[in-house]
Amino acid sequence: MTGCRFAGLIAILTSVFASVADELTPELSVKEIMNSIVTPATNIIWGAYQLETESQWQEVGRAATAVIGAANLLMLGGTGEGETEIAGEAEWQRSNQLMLAAARQVLVAVDKRDENALSQVGNDALYPPCESCHQAYQK
Numbered sequence: 276m277t278g279c280r281f282a283g284l285i286a287i288l289t290s291v292f293a294s295v296a297d298e299l300t301p302e303l304s305v306k307e308i309m310n311s312i313v314t315p316a317t318n319i320i321w322g323a324y325q326l327e328t329e330s331q332w333q334e335v336g337r338a339a340t341a342v343i344g345a346a347n348l349l350m351l352g353g354t355g356e357g358e359t360e361i362a363g364e365a366e367w368q369r370s371n372q373l374m375l376a377a378a379r380q381v382l383v384a385v386d387k388r389d390e391n392a393l394s395q396v397g398n399d400a401l402y403p404p405c406e407s408c409h410q411a412y413q414k
């Protein structure tokens with residue numbers, strides 16, 4: 276009897292988890308993610324120069340966090356045509372992971388309040404994955 280109920284519970288939980296997984300579909304196109312999240316955030320990071328106040332540093336930190344969020348979304352691809360399929364490709368995930376890792380490096384530079392490190396990471400780590408992904412996927 277107890278075993279029976281347990282099996283029923285497992286069946287319910289399994290269907291709950293399955294529907295949660297089904298909801299993990301993109302809500303935005305890649306273009307929307309680029310224009311609404313990646314571009315505004317990287318403008319702040321690349322434009323950071325002679326930072327003086329605490330709130331300026333915090334703004335850069337939030338921008339790097341936004342890039343991490345965008346990379347997290349891009350793991351699923353986007354709603355545009357063929358964008359779920361490209362997310363399954365190694366080159367897509369590779370460029371995206373590099374962008375994510377670069378944004379984490381930005382956060383480290385921000386934590387240290389190190390503007391030289393910030394500009395170095397911006398140029399050497401954050402920019403190349405934009406280029407490589409666009410070369411492979413931007414029409």
Ligand code: HEC
Nearest residue numbers: 305306309313314317367370371374404405408409412413
């Ligand atoms: C994982 C792949 C990937 C990465 C990484 C990536 N992009 Fe993109 N980006 C795309 C694709 C694909 C398009 C083309 C979208 C379209 O036209 O539908 C695009 C388009 C764009 C556009 C043009 C949007 C438009 O309105 O046509 C800008 C600007 C842009 N990306 C900025 C960036 C910047 C800045 C970075 C790096 C910080 C970056 N992207 C990193 C895939 C990527």
